[in-house]
Structure formats: structure tokens, C-alpha cells
Amino acid sequence: MKFLTLGLVLLSVITTVLCASKREILELTDSNFDTFVGESDEWLVEFYAPWCGACKQFGPRYEAAAKSIPDSLPVKLAKIDVDSSPGLASKFFVTRLPTLFHIKNHEVRQVDTKMKVQDIVNFLKNQEWENIEIWNGYFSPFSIVGTGVGYIGIFMKKLSNIPAWMVWTGLGGTIVLMIVSFGIAAQNGAFSDEDAPVTAGKSPSSPRPQKSRKVD
Template identity: 70%
Template sequence: MKLTTYGLLLLSLAAFVLCEKNAGQEIIQLTDGNFDSIVGTSDEWLVEFYAPWCGACKQFGPRYEAVARTLPGDLAVKLAKVDVDSSPGLASKFFVTRLPTLFHIKDHQVRQVDTKLNVQDIVAFLKDKQWENIPVWNGYFSPFSIVGTGVGYIGIFMKKLSSFPPWAVYTGLAVTILLIIVSFGVAASQGMGSEEDEDASRSDGAKTPSSPRTRKSRKVD
């Protein structure tokens, strides 16, 4: 009797462990620093962009966590989130203009997902591959394109620029504009000078017509 009881307990424990292993997903924090190394070319991701101060994000957060708990652990999709305040490069790469924003990524192809979907709809969206019915972003403006990479660097630069006092930013912009104007002025003056030198060399090198010689008249005696 005892052996039977212990056997049932062991079976129950094993079943519980297997269920825990096959249920639920971890939400990974993506940043400007780890995005390129973590998001592989053939990976499938669901990524939420949020901000700690965003009220709508606070409402969507528990729903997103419920999706992570509901998804089967053996499903190939990975869940992640991005703090736009601490990762301005990613926010710029994905052209995030409202929060929260949800993206599906598969084979570096990006699709935007409706954040109004409930937990069951998002799970079905991933399990049934409903994302195949959503148009893919234009490749030129993809976060993985040259344009997206450049926009990401601009976002990081602007974020760093915003950390400086306003007077320093305005002074830097004024000096930059002044240097550009001076550079154009110097280049223009050098161009005019070279044209004048060229004209002068042309005028010096040109042959002047020889003046006709006056012939001496001979006296006829």
C-alpha cells in the first residue's frame, strides 16, 4: 500500500514538473546594448515597447505577463520588452510614436500587433501563426536595415544631447552653424581666387598681335 502511495506521489510530482517546464515564457529585457546579439536572424519574437511613466503601459503590462504565463514553454516564440527611456536607439529604430507598442519579429521581418487584443487572442495569434496575415514592414525602413540602424544612432545621440543643459546645446548648435558658414565662405573665396588666377594666366599667355612695322620710304633721287 505504501509503495503504491509513494509511486502515485512520484508520478504526480513528475507530471507537475513537466507541466511547469512546458508552460510559461520568460519576458526578456532588450536594450540598445544586447539587441543585436540576442535577436537572431531566424528567431521569432514578440516585443513590447513601454515606459515606466506610461499609464496605458501599466494597464497592458499585466496582460502581457499573462500571455507569457499562458504560452506553452515549447513554443518557439520568445517574449521581450523594451524601456524606451533607457533604450532610445531601439525606440528610434522601430519608429515608436505611441506607447505601448507591440511588434512581432520573425526572420528579421517586422509586423505591428494590435495592443487591444486580449490574452487569449494574443496567444492564438502566436500559436496559429496569425501574424502571417499582417503585412511586413517596408524593408528600407526596417529596424534591421541601414536606414533603421542610422536612425537608431541618431536616437541615441539625441538622448545624450538632451542630458546637457539647454545653454550648452544652443551654444554647440550656434558654433556648428557658424563653422559651416565660415567653411562655405572660405571655400567660395578660394574658388573665386582660383578663377581670377586662371583668368590672369590666360590673359598673360595669350599672344598679342604684333604691331605692323613702319616701312621707311626710299628717296628717289
């Protein structure tokens, strides 16, 4: 009898674990985003940072919602670390954390992060996202503008990782090189009047003839 009870308990635990982990929250990055997010897919994506206090409060609700979403819904859940994926953070114009987006057919809608667990489930189940205005197509993360902004975000992140002394050394060297080049050009007469075109048979340096005044 004890073995039967123990077996039922273990079966219950295993079932609970399997049910709890049936919908995984994927970690999307700059490198794998385009591979995972297809045009016809439906996604709910959270932008967060490990150091963000508000993100730590929203995270458990987001994970609980993922476990409560019915299997019949085709929506996929993901999260993006803005520190390790600056390109995506720039493409989606993320200015505060956490930020939640719903994506369907590459149409992007920003979602309220103050929703409770059941609110998030109902939001997806009842397709309440249809009541939210779609982002302007010109500034969509999937537009040419969004793609360009993403590259700028990656570049700025790489630039910030360069030691300050290297940045200032490179800038100072460029300025010195420009000054030296200007001085050499001036010394060689690159800016003299000798190379100026001659107009009407007269040299630009020739003095203009003075009109004589008639003295009574």
C-alpha cells in the same frame, strides 16, 4: 494528516510558481538586442515607458499571456523601455505606446495591443501573424536605413542630456568664431580685387574705355 495536507498545499504553491514563471519576459536594450535576437528566432516585443498609462494597462495582460503560452511554442517574449533604448525606438519608428511587434526571420509585423490574454496566446499558437503585412524591407529595423536611424536616435538622446547652457554656449562660440574669422580674412584682403585674375591683359579694376560720340 495535517502535515500531509500542509505538504500538498506547499507542493501546489511551488508548482504554481514554477509554472507561472516558466516563460520569462526579457528586457532588451540597445546594447543587447543584436545578441539576443537572432535571424531565425521568433519574438514578440513590447515597446513601453514607465510613465505611460496605457502601458500599465497592457503590461498585466502581456505578462499573463506569457504565462499561458504553451512550452511547445518556440516564441520568446521581450519588452523595451523607449527611454533607456532610444536607438531601438528609432529603428522601429515607435510613435505611440505601447507598441507590439512580432519578429520572425528578421521579418517585422506590428501587432494590435488591444488583444486580450487569450487572443495573444491564440495569435502565436495559430500563427495568425502570417496574416499581417510585413514591413517594407527598405525601412525594416534590420536594414541599413533602420540601422542608421537607430544611431541618429541614440545621438539625439545624448544631445538632449547635455545641459541647455552648454549647447547654447557652444553654438554661440561657434558663431563668434565664424564672425571673427571672417573679419580677419577681410582685413587681410582675402576678399579684395587684387587677387582676381587678369583677363586680356587688363586689370579688373581698370575702367572700361568709353566710346566717343561723334558730334555733328
